Amino acid sequence: MSLARFSGILPEVSSERRTSRGAARHVVALLFLLVAIVTSRRAYADVNRPVHARRLSSGLRLIVCPDPGSADVSVLVRYNVGARDEPGGLEGLAHLVEHLMFTGSRHLPPREIERLLTRAGASNLNGETSNDHTFYHETLPPERLELALWLESDRMGYLLDRVDEAALNSERAAVINEYRDRVTDMALGEVGGITQAELFPSWHPYHHAPVGTIESLASIRLADVRAFVNTWYGPANATLAISGKVDPAAAMALAERYFGSLPARAPPTRPALPALPALKRTFLQVGAQVTRKEVRVAWLTPPLGAPGDAELDVAAVILAGGQSGWLQQRLLTAPRVATSISAAQRSSRLASVFELRAVVAEGHTEREVFTAIEQGLARFVGGIDEGDMLRAKMTWYNGKLFALESSLRWAVQLSLLPEAAPVPPVFDGELGKYAAISPAQVRAAVQQLLVRAGWVVTMVEPTRGAPSRGVLRARVQVEP
Amino acid sequence: MTTRRRRRRASGRLAAALLLAATATACAPGPIVAPLRYEPIVLAPDEPFRARVPDSSPTMPAVSLPFRVVTLANGLRVAHLERRGLPIVAIRLIIERGAADVGAPVDTYAILAEMLDAGTLDRSGDQLSAVYARLGAARRSFFGQDGCGLSVKVGAESMDTAVALLAEAATRPRMSVVDFTNTRARWLADLANTGYARETSLRWSTRALLFGRAHAYGFARPALAHTQALRVEDIAALHARLFHPSQATLVVVGDATAEALDASVARWFGAWSGAAPPAPRASWPVPPIPGPRAVLIERKDRAHVDAMLFARGTAADEDLVAVEVLVRALGGLSSPLRGQVRNERGAAYAFGAFVVKMRAAFYAGIGGAFDPPKAMQSLDAILAGVRAVRAGGIMQDEVDRARSSLLADWRARVSTNDGLSDTATAALTAGQPLEAMAAYPARLQAVTAADVWRVAQRYFGEDALRVLVLGDGSLHWELAQRGFGALERWNGYGEPIAP
Numbered sequence: 001m002s003l004a005r006f007s008g009i010l011p012e013v014s015s016e017r018r019t020s021r022g023a024a025r026h027v028v029a030l031l032f033l034l035v036a037i038v039t040s041r042r043a044y045a046d047v048n049r050p051v052h053a054r055r056l057s058s059g060l061r062l063i064v065c066p067d068p069g070s071a072d073v074s075v076l077v078r079y080n081v082g083a084r085d086e087p088g089g090l091e092g093l094a095h096l097v098e099h100l101m102f103t104g105s106r107h108l109p110p111r112e113i114e115r116l117l118t119r120a121g122a123s124n125l126n127g128e129t130s131n132d133h134t135f136y137h138e139t140l141p142p143e144r145l146e147l148a149l150w151l152e153s154d155r156m157g158y159l160l161d162r163v164d165e166a167a168l169n170s171e172r173a174a175v176i177n178e179y180r181d182r183v184t185d186m187a188l189g190e191v192g193g194i195t196q197a198e199l200f201p202s203w204h205p206y207h208h209a210p211v212g213t214i215e216s217l218a219s220i221r222l223a224d225v226r227a228f229v230n231t232w233y234g235p236a237n238a239t240l241a242i243s244g245k246v247d248p249a250a251a252m253a254l255a256e257r258y259f260g261s262l263p264a265r266a267p268p269t270r271p272a273l274p275a276l277p278a279l280k281r282t283f284l285q286v287g288a289q290v291t292r293k294e295v296r297v298a299w300l301t302p303p304l305g306a307p308g309d310a311e312l313d314v315a316a317v318i319l320a321g322g323q324s325g326w327l328q329q330r331l332l333t334a335p336r337v338a339t340s341i342s343a344a345q346r347s348s349r350l351a352s353v354f355e356l357r358a359v360v361a362e363g364h365t366e367r368e369v370f371t372a373i374e375q376g377l378a379r380f381v382g383g384i385d386e387g388d389m390l391r392a393k394m395t396w397y398n399g400k401l402f403a404l405e406s407s408l409r410w411a412v413q414l415s416l417l418p419e420a421a422p423v424p425p426v427f428d429g430e431l432g433k434y435a436a437i438s439p440a441q442v443r444a445a446v447q448q449l450l451v452r453a454g455w456v457v458t459m460v461e462p463t464r465g466a467p468s469r470g471v472l473r474a475r476v477q478v479e480p
Numbered sequence: 481m482t483t484r485r486r487r488r489r490a491s492g493r494l495a496a497a498l499l500l501a502a503t504a505t506a507c508a509p510g511p512i513v514a515p516l517r518y519e520p521i522v523l524a525p526d527e528p529f530r531a532r533v534p535d536s537s538p539t540m541p542a543v544s545l546p547f548r549v550v551t552l553a554n555g556l557r558v559a560h561l562e563r564r565g566l567p568i569v570a571i572r573l574i575i576e577r578g579a580a581d582v583g584a585p586v587d588t589y590a591i592l593a594e595m596l597d598a599g600t601l602d603r604s605g606d607q608l609s610a611v612y613a614r615l616g617a618a619r620r621s622f623f624g625q626d627g628c629g630l631s632v633k634v635g636a637e638s639m640d641t642a643v644a645l646l647a648e649a650a651t652r653p654r655m656s657v658v659d660f661t662n663t664r665a666r667w668l669a670d671l672a673n674t675g676y677a678r679e680t681s682l683r684w685s686t687r688a689l690l691f692g693r694a695h696a697y698g699f700a701r702p703a704l705a706h707t708q709a710l711r712v713e714d715i716a717a718l719h720a721r722l723f724h725p726s727q728a729t730l731v732v733v734g735d736a737t738a739e740a741l742d743a744s745v746a747r748w749f750g751a752w753s754g755a756a757p758p759a760p761r762a763s764w765p766v767p768p769i770p771g772p773r774a775v776l777i778e779r780k781d782r783a784h785v786d787a788m789l790f791a792r793g794t795a796a797d798e799d800l801v802a803v804e805v806l807v808r809a810l811g812g813l814s815s816p817l818r819g820q821v822r823n824e825r826g827a828a829y830a831f832g833a834f835v836v837k838m839r840a841a842f843y844a845g846i847g848g849a850f851d852p853p854k855a856m857q858s859l860d861a862i863l864a865g866v867r868a869v870r871a872g873g874i875m876q877d878e879v880d881r882a883r884s885s886l887l888a889d890w891r892a893r894v895s896t897n898d899g900l901s902d903t904a905t906a907a908l909t910a911g912q913p914l915e916a917m918a919a920y921p922a923r924l925q926a927v928t929a930a931d932v933w934r935v936a937q938r939y940f941g942e943d944a945l946r947v948l949v950l951g952d953g954s955l956h957w958e959l960a961q962r963g964f965g966a967l968e969r970w971n972g973y974g975e976p977i978a979p
Contacts, residue, residue, distance in 0.1 A: 047566055047567070067565075069564075069565045070565075070895070071541065071543055071895050072891065072895065084511075085514065086511070087510065087511070087513055087515070087516060088510025089510070106530075107531055111814070111819055111823065114813050114814040115814040115881065116533065117536075118813055118814040118881045118888075119537070119538060119814075119877075119880060119881045119884055120535075120537070120538065120539075120884065121538055121539055121541075121884040121885075121887055121888040121891070123888040123889060123891070123892040125813065139892065141539040141541065141891075143535075143539050144534075144535070144539065147533075147535065147536050150530070150533070153530075157524040158523070158524055158530075160521055161523065169826070170823050170824065170826055172826075173826025173827075173851070174822060174823070174826060174828075177784070177826070177827075177828055177829035177849070177850075178829035178830075180783040180784050180829075180849075180851075181784065181830055181849055184782075184783040184784075185678065185782050185849070187677065202510065202511070203510065203511060203512050204511065204512070205511045205512065205513055207511060223518060224516070226521060227517055227518045228516055230516075230517045230519075230521045231514070231516045231517045258530075261527060262524055263522065263524050268515070269514065270513070271512050271514060273512055274512075289781065291672055291673055291676065292673075321613065322612065322613040323597075323605075323606075323609035324606060324609040324610040324613045328609075333606070339666065339669070362669060390614060391614050391616075393616075394613070394614060394615060394616030395613060395616050396616075397616055397635075398615075398616030398617070398634070399616070399618075401566065401567070401568060401635065402568060402618060402633060402898075404566055405565075405566060405568065405895075405896040405897060405898070406896060467781060468781060
């Protein structure tokens, strides 16, 4: 069909004439396009930026990454503490402390942080708590960098001057409301926690979700909050990353002024953990008031940066990246047993989780989807072609590249550089991370870490009367 | 057995059970973590310089957006802004006509959006996906009431290929019967979910509440029979009405030179036919705000009550920026109302305010997801906040913070290639020139406390306010006490249900 026909304005005869001319043009155009696609293999672009780093006398790790072309500056403080450091019964404490960090400190009256930063024109003002880390960040006009450093240093050094029962109860209510938003009222909001508890034994710090439970949140006392801050919230356990339009020397001098004299409060050494036991093949059946069946398959996989971690990132794209992964081709085409499928390697410091999620199509079963997933994994035995590798690598490369448009993203990545190693003088946002991975390495990782390993399969069954967040109804271990 | 003996045995069993329970608790393997330091805390010594708050006064960003605009012979406009910071280019084909312009029902319009991903005359949907994946491209389509289009973001070296693929998808969609049938089935399955899910239920109902289901902005769910009667020809016809070069703009932001881009656009879009002038945009007079003043969507299984207060206006553009300032001052991060509801009363985690801008109208919402016992108090607090602003305006400090906050959002948006393309899309589909984007900071700075007071009185009058609540049916009585007149119960598609 010609382009002209879509215009809907040309008489048919004219349209036909244009069609033949259009067709000739079209053949040429297609040839151009074919050449363009084949030759658009990336020579990895150089986006290196200089990095200035030092450790202050207080123990704070400082990283400054200037970008003269940026219109703003991002300030991020990463504390090396998260939900993994919560004692039993105090689940949710790390997240609650994150909330309390916005309630004021010695020189910051309650809620003044939000007023000051809003007035100064800050965006990205937020905090985030994960299993491993707690982040605080804001992006400001470059002229207001000092404001951010002043207030971050104040809450790092002087939070406990302000935190009292009233603040604790107010933020506890906010966090419980957040729990209701993210878990209770969320369709399948409980399923992630159910799977996580099955993957990690009760002694493991990842056994519970960072959000905690309403009961554990209710049991947290002011003394627990103070002890948690006293244990983990010192400059010796933090990284300050500044990225964007910034003069490195001036930023370092300001950081020294505000953070250099704070008491270091060195963090304790974390106890060594036993090795995780091999995962047994287990089916979990979850009932939920939802309209569709769902299957989730999860494996325990190597920690962030360990051998196999990056290979499984690549495998996730080959299996279900974009709309053209192996599992999409298998599950989403006739007879179309699923309506969607996704895969991800969720990397963390102590252990990672590789997870596949599929929504089952009407008229099909969870078992059919699971079988198709197993067949998809089995394809790795036959090897991976260059096209699959190129697709996966380009997806990762561009995903990382696109994120670097934000000065905050640079700060996040820099703050996550390993504490034990020196900070490199230049940084490229880890764009080359996947370049050297070979098809054989990906194949080996999938064979060893997924195909031959234990898993937890969670099958979600639409159940009238069950809560939409999901509730565990049965657990069957298929291996002793 | 004597009573005493029975008692002794019973108490023995109880003690054993308690001991067992206590032992089990003590032995339950909790997480292995470092112990917390409960010892007395040594506070950091004070230092005089910490008492001085560094400058937090608002700043005016020096951001220029020098778009270069050229028009091809077929009427397609190309707006290009070159940025060399990173080797990325965002490309977006914006159709400056939407469902409201052509009177497209929701089903036809939504299915068209998905059909544009379902393949072209030259390759199937899977093949198209594979090619995009090989480029590492991020792509999507966007379909709003006032405009629609396709976007793709790629590494700079793939710019020409991406332009080619965008042209192919937009001008030569496959429109096969099989794809259409699958897409329709999927859309109907999704539709079943949207009437149940919280976010989509609120979206259907908000539009119906503020514009009425008969209006183009009312976003009414089509009858099942209508969707089932659709044919692929209907989708192709809608595509032909919308995707026309003279009513399209290709916005390209990022690492692409003018020469390379012009050559690429000429090669791939130059043959797109249809040099006719663009169809005039439909005139949809916004009717007086219709229907009930308060609506309850019943949900029994939720731990929260969603409650939103809305106001609506026609798009008198000079007022719109002042409305944005007002709404940010009422519900923004540092607003007194948010502090009262979220922090002091502990009534919500998610609380906020927003303005949705369309070509012929706007609406504003303030509210959140509330702890049920505190939901109606919170709604009262929001109403009181709006009435207070209407009666006496707001302080200059609140105006300053609201303006700075909006400016920060704008600056963050336009600093990325995608964000700037989003901003351009909003301007063009609203019928504004691209220059309107760069003028926004100055317009924002010009808003005064008097302007805010004026728009509060003009758009947030008592009769103009509407309330939408999603929660338990027991709220019906409480809502009825709040002077909004007859309360209606709606389903999750914004449709009244029989009492």
